[in-house]
Amino acid sequence: NDSRFWKSFLNNVIIVLYQIGGQVGIAFIFLLLITSPRTIYREAHRTALFVPVVMSAVVVGFLWSIVYDQRSGLLNGFIRLFAGADFTKTWLGNPDTILFFVSVPIMWQFIGLYLAIFMASYASIPREIFEMTHIEGAGNIRTTLYITIPLMWDTVRIAVMLCIAGNMKIFDHIYVLTGGGPGNASSVLAMYAYEVAFRMYRIEYAAAIS
Numbered sequence: 409n410d411s412r413f414w415k416s417f418l419n420n421v422i423i424v425l426y427q428i429g430g431q432v433g434i435a436f437i438f439l440l441l442i443t444s445p446r447t448i449y450r451e452a453h454r455t456a457l458f459v460p461v462v463m464s465a466v467v468v469g470f471l472w473s474i475v476y477d478q479r480s481g482l483l484n485g486f487i488r489l490f491a492g493a494d495f496t497k498t499w500l501g502n503p504d505t506i507l508f509f510v511s512v513p514i515m516w517q518f519i520g521l522y523l524a525i526f527m528a529s530y531a532s533i534p535r536e537i538f539e540m541t542h543i544e545g546a547g548n549i550r551t552t553l554y555i556t557i558p559l560m561w562d563t564v565r566i567a568v569m570l571c572i573a574g575n576m577k578i579f580d581h582i583y584v585l586t587g588g589g590p591g592n593a594s595s596v597l598a599m600y601a602y603e604v605a606f607r608m609y610r611i612e613y614a615a616a617i618s
């Protein structure tokens with residue numbers, strides 16, 4: 409009967425859906441781009457994408473709070489520069505869009521992790537298979553759909569499971585960015601359990617939530 413619990417649970421589910429598309433989906437797209445024969449400086453791209461993974465979640469949340477800041481944030485700064493001050497917004501103040509905007513920093517941090525997983529799986533595919541598909545005249549799209557994805561499907565499933573597990577227990581980013589606000593619009597289960605345990609001192613109910 410606790411509406412706050414179900415709201416937090418629904419928020420977790422929505423964030424998980426965002427992250428499956430954002431972390432896993434975008435990481436797979438980057439895999440295709442980096443492994444393309446036309447791509448140069450591959451190691452530099454891989455390194456740049458992996459750097460956020462080793463950063464603290466608190467640091468990432470702080471950096472993105474600067475990006476989203478209404479007065480001096482980078483996002484509103486670009487909007488003022490190219491579109492005018494009338495188009496600036498309070499990015500973390502709208503309950504209808506808050507879950508998307510708190511999901512973006514999480515995506516940004518962990519795309520590199522799933523890219524590394526996909527790169528390892530892609531490297532295990534024999535090169536002869538790709539050479540044969542090109543000899544037979546298969547384009548990049550057909551090769552991706554009928555060769556790359558089927559041979560990497562087990563890795564993709566594992567990546568999705570890791571994504572679900574990681575984002576169902578998300579806490580740090582949202583705590584730093586919004587504290588669960590505005591209101592309870594971005595509250596998640598881990599944050600609700602934390603508040604019940606260490607602010608309300610209802611340890612037994614926090615254990616049930618957990």
